[in-house]
Amino acid sequence: MSEQNEETAVPEADTQAQAQPARGAAAAPSRRTVLGWGGAGLALGAAAAGTAAAALGGGSDHVPAALTGAAVPFHGPNQAGIATPVQDRLHFAAFDVKTKDRAELVQLLKDWTRAAERMTAGLPVGEGAVGGLPEAPPDDTGEALGLKPSRLTLTIGFGPSLFAKDRFGLEGRRPEALVDLELFPGDNLDPARSGGDLCVQACADDPQVAVHAIRQLARIGFGKAAMRWSQLGFGKTSSTTPEEQTPRNMMGFKDGTRNIAGTDTAALDEHVWVAGKDVAGPSAWMAGGSYLVARRIRMNIETWDRTPLQEQEDIFGRDKAEGAPVGKSKERDEPFLKAMKPEAHVRLAHPDSNNGATILRRGYSFTDGTDGLGRLDAGLFFLAYQRDVRKAFIPIQRQLAKSDVLNEYIQHVGSAVFAVPPGVRDKDDWWGRALFA
Ligand code: HEM
Numbered sequence: 457m458s459e460q461n462e463e464t465a466v467p468e469a470d471t472q473a474q475a476q477p478a479r480g481a482a483a484a485p486s487r488r489t490v491l492g493w494g495g496a497g498l499a500l501g502a503a504a505a506g507t508a509a510a511a512l513g514g515g516s517d518h519v520p521a522a523l524t525g526a527a528v529p530f531h532g533p534n535q536a537g538i539a540t541p542v543q544d545r546l547h548f549a550a551f552d553v554k555t556k557d558r559a560e561l562v563q564l565l566k567d568w569t570r571a572a573e574r575m576t577a578g579l580p581v582g583e584g585a586v587g588g589l590p591e592a593p594p595d596d597t598g599e600a601l602g603l604k605p606s607r608l609t610l611t612i613g614f615g616p617s618l619f620a621k622d623r624f625g626l627e628g629r630r631p632e633a634l635v636d637l638e639l640f641p642g643d644n645l646d647p648a649r650s651g652g653d654l655c656v657q658a659c660a661d662d663p664q665v666a667v668h669a670i671r672q673l674a675r676i677g678f679g680k681a682a683m684r685w686s687q688l689g690f691g692k693t694s695s696t697t698p699e700e701q702t703p704r705n706m707m708g709f710k711d712g713t714r715n716i717a718g719t720d721t722a723a724l725d726e727h728v729w730v731a732g733k734d735v736a737g738p739s740a741w742m743a744g745g746s747y748l749v750a751r752r753i754r755m756n757i758e759t760w761d762r763t764p765l766q767e768q769e770d771i772f773g774r775d776k777a778e779g780a781p782v783g784k785s786k787e788r789d790e791p792f793l794k795a796m797k798p799e800a801h802v803r804l805a806h807p808d809s810n811n812g813a814t815i816l817r818r819g820y821s822f823t824d825g826t827d828g829l830g831r832l833d834a835g836l837f838f839l840a841y842q843r844d845v846r847k848a849f850i851p852i853q854r855q856l857a858k859s860d861v862l863n864e865y866i867q868h869v870g871s872a873v874f875a876v877p878p879g880v881r882d883k884d885d886w887w888g889r890a891l892f893a
Pocket of ligand 1: 791
């Protein structure tokens with residue numbers, strides 16, 4: 457693969473092309489046209505990501521619809537996919553590491569990083585899907601050819617089990633905040649949908665782009681890492697862009713109103729990014745990272761649908777139409793918690809009820825068919841990022857699990873926690889380099 461040739465210099469036109477709305481428009485750098493440039497190396501990936509950065513702006517808060525085909529920069533101090541404006545679709549995968557060889561795991565992380573750099577820039581993996589040796593399987597499976605980058609982000613995390621004794625020599629490097637989550641009251645966790653040594657969160661505005669990305673990583677990992685479980689999400693249930701319309705969850709309520717905005721750097725520093733002072737010594741590799749809690753929360757949709765509107769609104773402490781807190785008229789009005797029922801979801805989850813505990817929510821709705829009894833297997837795939845799980849998700853969830861009236865309509869059926877390392881700085885860096893240094 458050539459590192460750089462005259463074809464890999466990203467043409468000026470393509471800087472704007474990142475912002476072109478129409479798929480296949482003359483200047484749009486679709487995966488197909490990119491492939492046509494032939495032999496495009498990582499230099500192109502990085503350059504394309506750079507131009508997209510210009511189009512979107514790092515941590516951009518407002519994404520006009522016309523930009524949804526664009527690329528989100530892969531490189532940076534923090535991983536993309538956390539403060540990034542939430543994309544429409546999700547494919548989340550947890551992996552078990554099968555190899556016992558530390559060097560092989562390191563090589564896998566390097567290979568994944570190089571593939572992620574390319575895919576997030578709208579490029580196929582390796583030498584691509586077509587045009588290679590007819591005798592060999594192509595490097596890329598091809599289903600994203602012709603599709604735009606679609607704001608694909610790939611975010612990796614390391615589960616507690618990766619740090620276990622006698623595995624990869626990482627036991628001394630497990631950050632204290634990467635705790636095993638306790639079993640909360642009401643949890644009905646399926647081990648086959650829980651845990652994992654590694655996770656990759658793929659978010660994109662095109663579901664095929666997200667699924668393609670996870671599939672390529674799984675292929676690259678063959679023999680070294682096996683997918684343990686995965687989850688598709690079809691509609692964001694939280695946004696990090698407050699000026700946009702707040703999405704609704706499967707219960708029909710606006711979700712994500714009081715979330716951390718992707719542009720609120722002060723709140724991100726306070727509640728989401730791990731600071732250097734949090735992780736002195738052997739855990740210093742986590743500075744600039746974050747902790748992710750993933751919960752598959754099934755909703756008893758049929759019961760919910762038979763619940764009167766007033767009761768539904770009392771359960772959340774917000775009205776259904778506007779999303780305004782009880783006693784207020786506008787969605788963004790400050791909630792007055794005492795006006796809500798004592799066990800309303802918002803009242804219990806609010807930072808004022810949890811010593812200031814605050815999380816960045818980034819979940820998605822899911823519907824995985826029916827359960828054999830004619831009920832929808834649907835709900836919320838809850839994703840929350842935070843600086844310290846012990847001071848954020850755990851206290852909030854303890855409170856919710858104990859008293860939330862919403863519990864009558866939901867059940868937590870899957871659970872995982874991951875240490876999400878800082879961003880990949882440049883093309884020589886790779887996911888987890890500081891951890892394995
Ligand atoms: C299926 C399960 C859940 C549903 C349907 C749900 C729905 C909602 C809705 C509609 C809101 C109000 C709008 C907003 O500010 O976003 C809200 C707020 C919130 N939820 Fe949930 N939620 C669920 C689970 C959870 C869990 C497991 C947690 C954390 C452990 C959580 C934490 C929060 C927080 C922190 C707020 C904002 C409270 C505030 O600051 O006013 N939620 N949720």
